[in-house]
Every structure is written in C-alpha cells, then in structure tokens.
Amino acid sequence: MIVETLLVVRDPQLERRPVIRREDDSQVGPLFFSFGNINLLCGACTFLLIKGARAVDAIFDAIVVCPNCGACNEAAQENGVAS
Ligand SMILES: [Zn+2]
Secondary structure, three states, X not given: OEEEEOEEOOOOOOOOOOEEOOOOOOOOOOOEEOOOOEEEXXXXXXXXXXXXXXXXXXXXXXXXXXXXXXXXXXXXXXXXOOO
C-alpha cells in the first residue's frame, strides 16, 4: 500500500468544486474505498479518507471534507500550473 497525504485547502471554493463528504455524522473511516493500492489521508489529522484509490489524483479536483476534523482536502497537483 502507498500512503499519500492530501493537501488542506485554505480557500476551498466549495460552491465551484465537487465536494465529497459524509451525509451523516458518522466519523468512521474511510469515506469510501476502491481496489487500488493508494490510501489517501487527511492533510490535517491523517484520518483515512479514501482507501485503495487507484491514483493519487483519483478525486480529481474534488474537495474531500474530513469527517474527523472538518478540514477540506484536495489532491496534490504534481504537475500543476505554477502560480
Ligand atoms: Zn482530518
């Protein structure tokens, strides 16, 4: 298993981007799982958000809201545009 930590988003712009979050108040992880070999952790508290992702950027540009600490996470942009 590869473990990758997501980046905490300071300006999540939730109205513009798809948001992955729990609809209930459960804090049991992960948010969802697949059958890849990458675990994606919350960048703030290392809560297991996505188990078995197939790629580090499996969530694309979505924001993942951590059910444990409430932080907004996004995938690291490995070849993103320099700002
Ligand atoms: Zn968290």
